[in-house]
Every structure is written in structure tokens, then in C-alpha cells.
Amino acid sequence: MEEKLGSISQTLIEGKADELQKQVQEALDGGATPEDVMNQALVAGMDAVGQQWKAGDMFIPEVIRSAKAMSGAMDIIRPKLSESGGAGSGTFVIGTVLRDLHDIGKDLVAMMMEGAGFKVVNLGIDLDAEVFVDAVKEHKPDILGMSALLTTTMPQMGEVINALKEAGIRDQVKVMVGGAPVSEEYAEEIGADSYAPNAATAVDKAKELLQA
Amino acid sequence: MATKMNQTNNQGPQFEVLTESQIEQIYASALDVLESVGARFHHEEALELFNNSEAVVTDKNLVRVPASLVERALRSYPRSIYLQGRNGKNQVRLVPNEVAYGTGSDLPFFIDRETGDRRSTSYKDVNDAARILDYLPNYEFHMSHGIVCDAPNPQTYDRHQYLAMLENSTKPMVLTSVDGEGLEDLWRIATTLVGGEDEFRLKPQFVAYIEPISPLNNDRTAVEKLLFAAEKGIPAMYTPCPSSGATAPATMAGMLVQSLAETLMAVALCHLKKPGMPLIMGGVTTVMDMHTTTYSYGAPELSLACAANTDISKWLGLRMFSTGGCSDSKTLDEQTAVEQMTSLFYAHLSGANLVHDVGYIGSGTIASLDSLVLNDELIGMVRKFCEGLNTDEDHLALDTIREVGPAGEYLTHEHTFEHWREWFMPKLQDRSDWDTWNTNNQKTMIDYLKEETDRILNEHEPEPIEPDQYKEIKKIVHEADERHS
Incomplete structure (x- = not known):
């Protein structure tokens, strides 16, 4: 079994999505627990991806291919995990704020978070504060992510946080913000819980938030 | 005396990335994109204009445009554009192969010269950048460098920014604006300075900077600005900022096809609104760094794609807003100098008309006054080389x-x-021998730079705005703040 799990990790590192789903299903059918597949194969594989990326041995297109494969594998694992009472990495809702149509950074974060095993709800762009509030109510995410590329749309992130407060649900979710003009200080100023300067850091920060 | 016949001289070195057949390939592919893929427009009037033409609008806001419309539109744009500063001097002529340099705009962060730390950019910073810009001889046009983050409301930052620039600079400008209403206020300010709407059309003092969202997407504010510029005859550039591999194909040719399609969409739209506005082609065409996901301002691909884009612009008969003198480095160091110099060189060799973003560091997020001064020296070197040599x-x-x-x-x-x-005479470079350098405190370029920046900030007094005009401008800014309070 250990060998099988190791091979799953390797398939994940290579980013072969179809092959990975097949192997995950086979492992489960062969009697492996979803926890073992999750932790020893998938999480271990993505950790290796993360390390190779940090070392400059893997690059973003490869990391994203692995992340996409991970997301496909999680579609199989997640229902099994909840059956056995275990939990995945958590739920992450993300969107770009009102009047901002720039979505590449936000999409990168969403893909990387999927790669870390999060269930990701990508709300889209140009979103009203209400959309964020409703999504938090509906999906009950552990973390809400917001992005803005423009200094003119950046204040909208604060508006969303205020709207969460008004709806009485601010304490039910951690808020993470990002985007080129955003800074650590700005995140603090608007009352966000966390700031990430790039997609990879967003994953690290998200994990930190869950442990807090 | 014998006379020389059939002599050919190079006025500077000759340089091109693309042959005419390659340009034709890219252009034909861009037209294909316009006809078969189209672009999205989040703006009612734009959709209506397209709908009432031979273009086709489907799926609510997806616009496809036939080549015939684009070709008709292309013929209606002016081939030369003359800009001037607020005092009527400092003219910039946009004619083929004439290269002018300017800063970039709207950097949210600023290197504080006291502490060396990065902080949010203020009105005062933009004001200081204008003083530096007004002085430095190798910059012909002026963008704000930083973005005014301490305006009473982010929705009126553009008026305050223009004011901060105007107070200390007499050079022609390229301006960003929040939306159509913002651009209208900037234009009202300029018409106040130049003596009316008609005078502005003859002697425009600024170009409106507008950008689509790659790939092939046009948001409401961008289209508002384009349509207002078309209506009033305000020079404007519609400048795609695709990142190859993320918001454009990973190949340079593919990125050029897409960004040209984005430009040609604006060419068609502005023509439908009102033919003849001075529309300038643009582009910050570069790669997304595949290790960091940074939109790279120092990549050699930026220089390559921008130079190729300039070749295309000349073939189309449009004037070109290109990019150079910028860096991904977070501070002034070896990386900054290498990257800034590289892109300056190729932008100049390509013969682009307005080379912008000069002085940018931090991948288009950080402003630095010392970097502006550094680039003045670098441009001087580039210009010397590109003059070529005389053989009379x-x-x-x-x-x-x-x-x-x-x-x-x-x-x-x-x-x-x-x-x-x-010859080129260096101002900030040390060509002395080792002993002289040693007894002179081993000063390096950075030391000379900082001294020069201090000197300009302390000594340079820009020509002031006439008090009556200044009062009127302040009133326009104040009214905008009132509307948005």
C-alpha cells in the first residue's frame, strides 16, 4: 500500500489528472482509508510540489497542472472523508471586488488553494459586497479571499468587511486580501485577518489561519 | 569639384524585429480574431454603436468586427500628433521614428528618500516627481510616476494627481483617469490652460491613458473614457497590458496578435463614435514570470515584443506608446541598471514615439525619484549611440x-x-582613476545620483501657473471632491 500511495504522489507531482483519479479510486477500492490517501499521498505530493517550486525546480504552469490534478482527486476523496467524519483542508471563497474586472491574480490564488486541498468557490469579478455576504452565509467558508488591482476599487474590500459585520457574520470567517496595490498595512487598516502578496504565499497564510 | 552621387547615409543604426511579411501575418491573424473570436464590451453605448454598424453583437456583449470596418477606421486617424506643455513650450511631435521619453504613472508605493523604506505614495511625492521631471532634459513627456493615495476620495485621485503634476511641470502629459467623468474634468482643466476646447484640439496638452483588460475584455470605465476622448478629439492610447502565459498566449507572436486585436477593437469603436481622434497604439507586452507570477518589467521579452509592436504600428500608420527604462528590482541596484538600460536601448532602436514607464522599479509598483534621475543619464547614453555617426x-x-x-x-x-x-558627457558616472576615486570617499553612481536628486529638488523652480488659471483649476478639483463627498 505504501508503494501505491507513493506512486499516487508521483502522479500528482507530474500533474497527470486522469491517471491520478484512477489511482486514487483504485487505492480506495483496495482498502486504503481516505485519510491515508489524503495525507500520505495527496498532501505529501503537493508538499513536494511546493518544495520543488520554492527550490526553482518546478514552475507555475507545472504547479498549476498538479493543483488541477489535486482538485480532481479531491472530488473523489472529499465525499469519502465526510462519510468517515474527517475533514478536508477547508472551504475557501474568493472573488474580485466591485468595478474591478481583473481576475488573473484571483484565479491563480483559487487554483493554488485547490492544489492545497481546499474546496474553492470562485465567485468571479465585479462583485457587490452583498454577493460576498451571501456566499459566506451559503458556503460557510473558513476563509474569504478578496482581490483588487486598482487603488480606486481597493476600498471595496473594506466595504465587504463592513458588510460582513453588519450581517453579524464577521466572526464566522477569516478574511484574506491581496492585489498589486494592497499591502500588509492596508490589510490591517481595513480589518482583514491576513494579507498575501502572491498566490503561493496565500496558501501558506491560509493554512496559518486555519491553525490559529 | 567632383560631386558625390548615389551615396546613402544611415541616420543612426537601423533596427527592426519583423519583416513586412511577418507584420502582414500578425495583422491578418488579428483581423481573424476580431471576426471569429471578438471581444467583450461592458458598456451600453459601445454595444449600440457596434450594433448599428456592420459589426455583430451576440451573447449580450460579445462584439465581432469585420475587417472592412477596421480598415476603413484605420484610414481616419491622424498620422502625426503634436503635444505641448502648459506654457506652450516643450512640444513633443509624434511622427514616425521620433523617440520621446517619459515616466510611467500610478505607482502605489514610493521609496521614501529619508528612510529608504517603501510606503504609500502621496500628493507631495507626485509633486516632487513633477519637479524632477520638469528639470531632467532627457524626458520630453510626463506621467505622474506615483499615484496620489492621500486624495480625499480615491474616486477623485486623478484630478488631484493632475494638479500635483501641473504645479511643478511644464511638459506635455499622459494622464490616467478614474472614469469618463474623471477624464472630462482633466480635459476641462486642460482647456482652461490652453484657452478653450478648439484650442485644445489644435494644441493638446495631454494624452488620455486607457487600457483594455486582456484577454479581449473592455470594462465600463475604459470604454467611457475612449468614447469621451473620441467625441472631444482628445489624444488617447488604448494600451493592452497582456502577460504572456497568463492573459495572452505564451508565444510573443500570439501575444502580439491578441494585443493588436485589442487595439483594433478600439480603432473600430472610436471611429464609429466620431472619426478622426488622435488614437495612439500602445502596449506593455511582457511575460508573467513563471517562478514568482510577477508581471515582469525587466524581461528581455518585454523589449522584444514592444519593439515588434512598434514595427507593426509604423506599418499601420499609427503612432506608438512603448515601454522602457523599467525594472523588477525592488531597489536601485545592478539588476535595476541592467534591466532599465536594456529596455531603453531596444525601445529607442525600434523608433517608438512615446517610451513610458521610465524609472519604474518593483515590477510596476514602486516609484523612486533617484531612479528617474538615473534614467536621464541612461537615456543620454542611448541617444548618443542611436544618433549614429556622420561621414561627411x-x-x-x-x-x-x-x-x-x-x-x-x-x-x-x-x-x-x-x-x-x-560626445556624451557623463554626469553621474565616475571615470576617474583608482587613487582619485579613493581620496574622493569611493563615491559610486548611487551617491552621485542621490546628490543630484537632492540638488534638483532644492534648486529647480518650475515656471508657475498663472494665478487666475490656478484658481479655476482648483475650483474644478474642489467641485469634483464635493460631488464625491
């Missing part, structure tokens, strides 16, 4: 060589005295 009789110097003869010297010759001033 005087410059061939045959008479002088005869007079000096073998084992002679040129230092005391009149010919030397007449010509050595044609």
Missing part, C-alpha cells in the same frame, strides 16, 4: 589626419576642439 568630409577628418601626421597629437588641434562636445 569634416567628420572623416582626412585633412586633420594629414595635418597631424604620424606620431603627432590631436589634443591641441582645432578639429578636436570643434568636435569633442558631440
